[in-house]
Amino acid sequence: MKSTKLALLFGLTALVPTLSQAGTLEDVAKKGVLSCGVSTGIPGFSAADSKGVWKGLDVDFCRAVSTAVFGDANKVKYIPLTAKERFTALQSGEIDLLSRATTWTATRDTSLGLNFAGVNYYDGQGFLVSNKLGVTSAKELDGATFCIQAGTTTELNLTDYFKSNGMEYKAVTYDTSGQTIDGFKNGRCDAVTSDASQLYGLKLKMDDPSSVTVLPEIISKEPLGPVVRQGDDAWFNVVRWSLFAVLEAEELGVSSSNATAMLKSENPGIKRLLGTSGTIGENLGLKSDWAYQIIKQVGNYKEMFDVNVGKDSPVKIDRGLNKLWNQGGLMYPMPVR
Numbered sequence: 356m357k358s359t360k361l362a363l364l365f366g367l368t369a370l371v372p373t374l375s376q377a378g379t380l381e382d383v384a385k386k387g388v389l390s391c392g393v394s395t396g397i398p399g400f401s402a403a404d405s406k407g408v409w410k411g412l413d414v415d416f417c418r419a420v421s422t423a424v425f426g427d428a429n430k431v432k433y434i435p436l437t438a439k440e441r442f443t444a445l446q447s448g449e450i451d452l453l454s455r456a457t458t459w460t461a462t463r464d465t466s467l468g469l470n471f472a473g474v475n476y477y478d479g480q481g482f483l484v485s486n487k488l489g490v491t492s493a494k495e496l497d498g499a500t501f502c503i504q505a506g507t508t509t510e511l512n513l514t515d516y517f518k519s520n521g522m523e524y525k526a527v528t529y530d531t532s533g534q535t536i537d538g539f540k541n542g543r544c545d546a547v548t549s550d551a552s553q554l555y556g557l558k559l560k561m562d563d564p565s566s567v568t569v570l571p572e573i574i575s576k577e578p579l580g581p582v583v584r585q586g587d588d589a590w591f592n593v594v595r596w597s598l599f600a601v602l603e604a605e606e607l608g609v610s611s612s613n614a615t616a617m618l619k620s621e622n623p624g625i626k627r628l629l630g631t632s633g634t635i636g637e638n639l640g641l642k643s644d645w646a647y648q649i650i651k652q653v654g655n656y657k658e659m660f661d662v663n664v665g666k667d668s669p670v671k672i673d674r675g676l677n678k679l680w681n682q683g684g685l686m687y688p689m690p691v692r
Contacts, residue, residue, distance in 0.1 A: 379583070379590035380640055383424055383451050388432050391417035392450040395435045395531045398556035399664035399672070400456050400476075409433045412663040413454040416475055416581055416598065419653045420452060423597045423645045428652040437530050438506035442467055445584060452594060453582040456550060458508050472595040474580040475656075477676040477685050479573035480512045481551035483558060486566055488545055493572040497522040502535045502544040504528070512575040513548055536560050550577050555670050593639055600646040602688035603628055604655035606679055611654040614647055628691050635691065646691070656686065 383389055393401035393413055401411040418428040434450050445453045446468060457463075458478075459471040482493050490496060493516070503509050505528040517524050527543050529535045536557045539547045547557060551573060558564050581598065583591050604610070607625050609617050617625055626632040629650075630643035637643065653659065661667045665674060678684025 378587040379451055380424065380587075380593055383590075387425075388430050389417065389421045389424065389452065390432045390434055390450045391420070392434045392436045392441055392444050392453040392455055393417065394455045395437055396533050397456055397553050398559050399668055399670040400552065400556065401433075401435075401454070402556075403433075403435075410663065412476065412659055413456060413581075415653055415659045415663060416454045417452065419597045419601060419649045420454075420581075420594055422649045422652050423593055423600075423639075423641055426642065426644075426648050438504055439530065441506075442469065442582075445469060445582060448584075451583075451590075456553065456579050457582055458550075459578045459580055460508065468585050469582050470585050470591055472581045472583055472591060473598045474578040474685075475598055476552060476579040478550040478552045478577040478579050480509060480548060480575040480577060481554050481573055482570040483539070483547040483549075483554040483567055484545065484570060485539075486568055491570070493570050493574070494520065494522075496524070496546060498524065499545040500525040500527060500543070502527050502529065502538040502547045504532055504535045504549060505530055507549070508575070508577070509549055516574040532557060533560075550579070552579075552664065552670075552672060555664075555672055559669055589640055593641065596635075596639060596691075597649060599688040599691060600628065600649055601654070601656040601659060602679070602686055603691045604646070604650045605657045606681070606688060609650055609655060610658060611651055614651040618647065624691070633692070 393409065396402045399411055401409060401413040403409050417431045421431045422428045434444065436444050436455060441453055441455055441457065444450045459474065463469065464471055484490055501513065501524055503526050510526060527538055529538055532553060535547060538544055547554065551569065554569050558567055561567055581594055583594050607628060609625060609628065618629055618631055620626060627635060629647040630636050636645045660674065660677065664670045664672045674684065676685045678686065680687040
């Protein structure tokens with residue numbers, strides 16, 4: 356009897372790796388394309404240019420995961436989603452990955468059947484106002500009307516902030532960020548409130564960006580990151596370690612321009628990252644050069660940040676909290692070893 360039970364136990368144990376690998380990773384590989392949920396248009400994060408080419412920090416993360424799976428950054432189908440649509444699209448399997456300026460909260464992490472794979476941008480809610488309003492602080496916005504995007508954490512944060520400061524406000528809600536800024540342009544509201552990163556992008560959509568100001572107050576914590584469905588650890592690991600790989604690459608000084616030369620490096624950390632030693636790729640169900648390909652084709656985190664939202668972009672957001680941990684920021688990749 357004991358031998359029968361042991362045989363059954365060992366048989367089930369042997370099946371675990373196979374079952375854990377059968378899931379989104381396998382499905383994506385069979386489809387030959389990664390379905391990635393992005394925004395309907397947030398400059399610097401995910402927006403289509405005049406030629407219909409998607410660009411942005413979140414778009415580059417889609418490309419990074421595509422590279423990890425296929426060795427090709429371009430095997431991505433971008434699915435634009437409003438804030439209200441995004442979670443349903445992921446839950447239903449319409450998309451494989453949500454990479455769309457989404458805040459990691461306890462409620463979302465525990466009640467939607469979803470997992471946040473990490474943080475690719477530390478943000479906070481701020482305020483965009485017309486200079487004609489003549490205010491320099493959010494404390495001067497008592498009684499103001501706000502344009503807000505529906506389906507976000509924005510309204511709860513706004514309610515909490517105004518209540519704690521004994522102020523009142525009115526809200527006009529819209530489905531997309533584009534509609535929100537249009538409402539602001541058309542005088543439907545006195546101010547726009549959203550993640551500060553989005554406000555800098557929305558500012559660029561104004562006819563005269565110099566006519567508006569992002570106020571200094573940040574009223575919330577908004578850790579933004581990629582999201583996957585719960586119950587698929589193999590896919591969760593691929594997405595999570597694709598994020599850590601681009602952060603680790605910056606920390607180790609490996610970039611798209613020197614990645615090939617770094618294949619000859621004797622630095623143990625670089626060798627593990629680029630797959631010239633160790634079995635990390637195999638453990639993830641990927642090729643040994645998965646991270647090398649990400650860095651070579653998409654870049655490290657600094658490159659992704661600078662070109663999309665940082666110093667080399669129209670948005671020009673300071674790295675701030677998004678600097679590496681050893682440079683005064685919060686970005687701390689788990690050890691690639």
